[in-house]
Amino acid sequence: MQEATEGQLKDYLYETLKLAIISCELPPGTELSEGYLAARYAVGKAPVRHALSRLGQDGWVKSVPRSGHIVTPMTIEDVIDIFTMREIVEPESAARAAGNVSETKLRRLNKACAAPYRVTDVAAKRRFLLANRDFHVTIAAACGSPRLARSVERLHDESLRVLYLSASERELSDDWSHGHGPMIDALVAGDRAAAHQTTLDGIKRSQDRVMGVFAAAPELITGHRTLRGAAHVSAARA
Structure with a gap:
């Protein structure tokens, strides 16, 4: 640089x-x-x-x-708040995007969300989670409201941290790839009500899975790490 x-x-x-x-x-x-x-x-x-x-x-x-x-x-209260905000904002953006999103692009992005990964493979897990973020942000970008789209993007940036921590304990790709299917069908068909409902259902399923992981392993949220001197960044994940 x-x-x-x-x-x-x-x-x-x-x-x-x-x-x-x-x-x-x-x-x-x-x-x-x-x-x-x-x-x-x-x-x-x-x-x-x-x-x-x-x-x-x-x-x-x-x-x-x-x-x-x-x-x-991050606290459990933060996690709950993020999902609550997603339930308010994201289904509305999906409803507005119905009929305006490329089916080809959505199915390509969903394929990336279906790529399996090992919980110990940091690079693969990162690609998977970023693909999931891109899937939802792409939908929001087609909603016709830049302000609403920015809100969804910010929430998915925050949600990504939550999902990354939970994905450290459980492989999520199979669940997510199947969950996106009904959402894509509704968006392509231009069915606003179905797009709203399938998006809301997906957020609730994701929250249930995440909260289950954190209930079993609360240290994922409460853990504290330090980077000092010449320690390598990736060591922070250990």
Whole structure:
């Protein structure tokens, strides 16, 4: 990134760190050192501070007095709130998108959501979860309301952290690939009521699975990790 302009470098670092957070490469509660991040991404501390400031404004990190920053922790209450908001916003966006989404694109994205992965395969799990996010964000983008679409996108960024943690314990691809089928049929047919209902049903099924995983393994939510010095980012997942 040495040849990038200052603005490009700042945007790159912000987007890179945001993706690392929403995909739990940097899990909730991880302590972030400016020095570590500067060394990890081969940049100066100024762009790191800028990225952390933006991430703080967006709610992805929190400043800790005399300590630095941490990735915003997650609680069971946060999980419930995210799913509740999805139930309010996402079915409406799907209903509005009915008849306006490409069947070919949806089925291609759904195929990516059906790709099996091992819970120990970090890269495959990340591809799977990002494909699921892209599936839902693509539907929202066709709803005709940029504001509504942005709300769905933000909720799926937050939801991705939740799903990543639960996917660490259970393989989800078979469940999700079948669950998307009725939604696609409704969207392609232009059936607004069915698109609304199948989307709502899918959110409720996803919440039930996630809450079941967290009930059995609460440490997935409460775990605390630290990144200091020259430790490798991926070690935070261990």
